Every structure is written in structure tokens, then in C-alpha cells.
């Protein structure tokens with residue numbers, strides 16, 4: 001079976017983190033795992049990751065097959081062979097208003113930095129968004145995220161590829177990282193929606209997809225209504241990083257950017273581990289209007 005990206009290797013025995021969640025810090029597990037040889041049965045985590053990759057591979061193949069069949073546009077229901085959103089609906093999707101803050105894309109009068117970025121500068125270097133988070137993009141993202149329209153992953157990746165290709169020539173990203181889900185959320189949902197987009201996007205831009213370097217070790221989304229500082233406090237320590245990111249120019253991928261607190265916390269952790277730059281790409285930016 002050939003997977004669409006590089007992440008198909010079994011963990012190496014004796015590796016620094018084989019079988020050990022950084023969160024548990026359980027030395028006995030580490031000691032046991034370092035003794036495992038290639039002939040032993042891989043651990044539970046490997047089975048889980050392998051199963052996730054297999055499901056993702058099947059989803060990708062099924063959505064590729066679906067694209068070959070005559071279908072109807074998800075928005076206007078007219079016949080649109082091989083396209084999940086027809087060209088007319090696609091050109092009507094809500095664009096980002098201009099001018100906007102150069103760091104977070106919030107709408108500003110003259111394109112100056114917004115008050116929030118001045119008061120609490122985010123740790124990421126910039127944001128790219130394909131659309132504003134308005135109708136019907138919000139509906140599309142919702143139906144993708146909750147599993148009704150998984151075939152949208154390829155379409156979202158294609159829109160982001162078109163947006164990001166010229167910028168990739170400028171920023172020369174050397175890895176794409178999806179914002180990770182906490183394992184409980186992953187279990188509930190069955191897939192990480194961001195990873196499903198990251199894989200075809202990475203393939204199209206020829207950048208390695210890194211879905212393991214960053215993990216979410218504390219779940220529970222902070223209330224969207226909380227002030228930014230409260231959200232940041234809640235997220236502090238929610239992510240863990242296992243690798244050295246020196247000289248890495250990371251493109252961090254998420255579905256929607258609202259306050260930017262989650263992606264900023266990921267960027268903070270990656271920069272603590274040496275990342276040279278962290279840009280954020282999202283399908284849609286939710287604006288405060």
C-alpha cells in the first residue's frame with residue numbers, strides 16, 4: 001500500500017520518544033520501549049497511528065474516485081462534473097476584505113496593524129486565508145469538519161495551493177504542520193480535518209508534511225467569548241514539541257482562524273524549539289466586522 005506522504009515509517013526502536021507520550025513522562029514505559037526489537041509487536045500508539053493513516057489513505061482514494069464521477073455542486077446543486085463546487089459558486093465565495101492587518105488579516109482602515117496585534121503581538125509571522133468566514137464558507141467547513149463532506153479536503157487543498165504557491169517562492173517553507181487535535185477529540189471525530197487538507201496541500205507544493213512534531217497534550221477548547229488574555233492563559237502548555245526546529249520555516253495549517261490564540265501558541269512552542277519562521281494558512285478568517 002502506498003501512502004500519499006512520507007509519514008509511513010514505523011517508529012525506530014530505541015528512538016528518543018518511541019512509545020512514550022511526552023505528557024506522561026513515564027520512565028518505565030520508556031525503559032520497556034527501548035528494549036523492543038523489530039520482531040516485537042508494535043505498541044498501541046503505532047497501531048493507532050497506522051490505523052489513522054490507513055483511514056486517511058482510504059478517504060483520499062475515495063474522494064479521488066468521487067471526483068471522477070458526475071456530481072452536483074454542493075452549493076447550487078447544478079451538475080458540475082468532477083467539481084465539488086461549480087466555478088460560478090466558487091467565484092462567489094466571500095473574499096477577505098481589503099485593507100487588513102498585515103499580521104492577522106483583521107479588517108483595518110488603512111491596512112495598518114490592528115489593535116489586538118499591537119497590544120498582544122501573536123507569535124506567528126503572518127496569516128494566509130483563502131476566504132472570509134461567512135456564508136456559505138462556514139457551512140462548507142462545518143460539513144467537512146463533522147464528516148458529512150470529506151471529499152472537500154481536496155477542494156480546500158486546491159484553493160490553498162493556488163493562494164500559497166506564489167508565497168512559497170518567497171518564504172520557501174520547508175514543512176507543513178497541521179494544528180494537532182487532542183487524542184480525545186481525535187477519537188470522537190475519527191480524523192483530524194486539518195491533516196486531511198495538509199496532505200494533499202503538501203503534495204501539491206512539494207513540501208514535507210510533518211504531523212508528528214507537535215502534539216496537543218491538553219484538551220478542552222477555551223470559550224470563544226473569553227478575553228484574548230484568558231484564552232492565551234488557557235492554552236499555555238496545551239501543546240508539546242518533540243523535535244529540533246532550528247532553520248525550519250514552518251507553514252502551520254488550520255481550518256479557521258478566529259482570535260489566533262491557538263495558532264499563536266503553536267507558533268510560540270515551535271519558535272521555542274528553534275523555528276526560524278511560522279506562517280499560518282487557513283481556509284477562512286473569521287473577522288470581528
Ligand SMILES: [Zn+2]
Pocket residue numbers: 073074075076077078085086087088089090
Ligand atoms: Zn454551484
Ligand SMILES: [Zn+2]
Pocket residue numbers: 101102103104105106113114115116117118
Ligand atoms: Zn492584527
